[in-house]
Amino acid sequence: MMMAPSLSFRWLGCSLMLVLLLVVASSVYSEEESSCSADNTNKDSPPPPKSCRLLLTQRPLPSTNNNDNDNNGRILNDEEYNYRKYGMYSATNIPKNYPLTPLGGDLVIHLVDVRTSTTTTATSTTTAAAATNDNIEEAQSSLSNQLLKWYQYGYLQDASSSGYGGNYEGLGTVYSVLPGVGMLASPPPPPSTTTATTSTTSDNKNNNDNNGDNNDNSINLRPNIWASIPENDTGNHIRYQSPLAGSFTSYYNLTFQVTLPTGLDGGTEIWMDRFGWFRGLTAKKKEKKELLSNQNDDSSNEEEEKYKIDIDQLFKHGSCLDNIYPVHTSQYGYGRGALSSRYLSKGSIVAPVPVLPVPRDELRYLRLKEWKRVEKFHMTRKKEEEEDVESSGGGGGGGGEDDELILPPDMKWRDQLLLNYCYGHEESSVLLFPYGLFVNYINHAPSSHGDNNEPSKGSGGDSDGPVANVKLRWSERLMNTTTSSSSSNNNNSDLRSLSPTQLWEHSTRPDGLILELVATRDIQPDEEILLDYGSIWSKSWKEYNDQYGEILLKLADDHALETEYSQAYIMDEAVTNLRTAEEQVSFPYADNVFTACFYRYDVNNDDEDADDESKKKKKMEEGTANKGKTQATPWKMTPGLFDMTNLRPCKVISREPANDRFATQINDGRMPQGEMVYTAIIQNRPGLPLNERIPKGKKHVVSGIPRGAFRFVDRPYTTDVHLDGVFRHNIGVEEMGLYPEVWLDLKKSM
Helix, strand or coil, X not given: CCCCHHHHHHHHHHHHHHHHXXXXXXXXXXXXXXXXXXXXXXXXXXXXXCCCCEEEXXXXXXCCCCCCCCXXXXXXXHHHHCCCCEEEEECCCECCCCEXXXXXXXXXXXXXXXXXXXCCCCCHHHHHCCCCCHHHHHHHHHCCHHHHHHHHCCCCEEHHHHCCCCCCCCCCCXXXXXXXXXXXXXXXXXXXXXXXCCCCCCCCCCCCCCCCCCCCCEECCCXXXXXXXXXXXXXXXXXXXXXXXCCCCXXXXXXXXXXXXXXXXXXXXXXXXXXXXXXXXXHCHHHHHHHHHHCCHHHHHXXXXXXXXXXXXXXXXXXXXXXXXXXXXCCCCCCCEEEECCCECCCCEEEEEEEEEXXXXXXXXXXXXXXXXXXHHHHHHHHHHHHHHHHHCCCCCCCCCCCCCCCCCCCCCEECXXXXXXXXXXXXXXXXXXXXXXXXXXXXXXXXCCCCCCCCCCCCCCCCCCCCCEEEEECHHHHCCCCCXXXXXCCCCCHHHCCHHHHHHXXXXXXXXXXXXXXXXXXXXXXXXXXXXXXXXXXHHHHHHHCHHHHHHHHHHCCHHHCCCCCHHHHHHHCCCCCCHHHHHHCCCCCCEEEEEECCCXXXXXXXXXXXXXXXXXXXXXXXXXXXXXXXXXXXXXXXXCCHHHXXXXXXXXXXXXXXXXXXXXXXXXXXXXXXXXXXXXXXXXXXXXXXXXXXXXXXEEEEEEHHHEEEXXXXXXXXXXCCCCCCCCEECHHHCCCCHHHCCCCCCC
């Protein structure tokens, strides 16, 4: 179609104007980039895209000089700072009940049977099994030194009380690691007051009253996000069939939602519930109502405004967190994966990757019963050594030259699953655990084709397979954001300058190190993000993959493959009506599962201990009429009941139709049909507070429990991550040049 001359000139004029605007925009961008480079940002990395919803930046540093402003334009005192160095901020408005990450949630990784003689959260079982040998106690303490720092600064959650599952993974103390939002988000600052003379303590680590009222004038800043339990499945990698089985966590898609009534405004810091604020108040509706009614909304809003960061400053100094999102099935058959949420040009920062250092030795562990064997072995060994000394007439004990705890001949240290998610160097005892948003979903691919160590597709990539599109480097942009050096608490020292010994003995917070993933080429929207795990990792994986058949043969010889196994989450979907304990004698469930109920018990609210005389009289009358029968407490649906902390072992003893005319009892060996309710004996689980434990010797029977209140649970040490011989190896960074020379303490002398 021909264009009229007048329109052609008009079109040409518009084109020239467009070119001019592009030149001006380019000039402006160049000036912004130049100013960024002056702030120690990388010259080849564009600023975060304006469409970014969540950013990571350094929180305002504490200062005693109220006249000085940090580069975010605001000063916080030590109380307000609340011991976190980096914070997660919203860059846009996010409404109440809306997911913080609408495209998916993050992983949950569990540390099993963590042993330490100094932890304040050890269960009674762990305490009872504490080692008597000095060497064993010393080993347990040293194995938990850095992890204890993680816990003290809120980077670990006690699985027995956090509500994110995993508390049945082991018999000892289990901790939940929540990379992504769960570790990036800070707890709310401690309560402030409306008067300048009132102050609060700055030592609030792991204080369950961290968000409680201190006085009548206190203003409580509550958490503004909350998450339910994660999903749980093995990603279609079946044990004894896929070599990937047991090499990754089955807990995933932990999604946080906004809880603030007004939603999150741009520049708001994300605050996570680390101390049971929601859990405690949902269980006590009256207290929650009083707290919220006493809360001065105007004062609270003013207080929250103090913690906001200017949007322009946020984009200037921050790094985008939502450039990637998780998927359940990788594009290349790896299992789960991470995809790009937007177009990312070559050199773009794909994701900030904060890391926590941890010694390799702390990711070794023994199961609770294995520690008992070690104790017995060392007692026998010590006795034999003493007898040898007496028989030889010698004096003084030998040894002491070996720091390594000696295990029985047939026992080996186990590796925590967390090892597979850590970055490491073969010549260093330092491991770095990454906890950036969704970065733990990123799979491996070689930097180029032709690596003979690369496994085949489904377990890696062949010569026609994918190639890595990101690389790691240190984030000078985030680690050097703050220009002020007036802080007197020595929090600005670069951990990269410390030796491993100095690193573990460093008295300040464990955070402060941040890497970043950078695009090595243009990445299209919805393209999978892939990182080269290194040649040493690739070689280790290839050897494991090649030997997987031999591993299965050995397991077959040990009769391990003959054990009946049913995944608990599949049992929940498949079993409509539950069997009673009597029926299970002839028709048992698989050995690896047991039934549990959502039930809240508080010894202080037990009717048997109530002061109400009328209730006591009624129970006495019922007891006389039903002498010889077990009295059952009716099951009640209460707010917050379906929290994982209320999931307790229970044994079904009977069932009956739930007012369903189609329900039938068992007949001719067939299972009943229709909706049923159950009567069960409720039991205690490990880690319960004293007031929630059913007294020893008391049988607590509950009736009218619906099927929806039951869950099948895997017994300790029966999920895939506990299989013998599963793949364990850190992600290798040897070729990336990330580790400083001072960290290479395992380097072999030439």
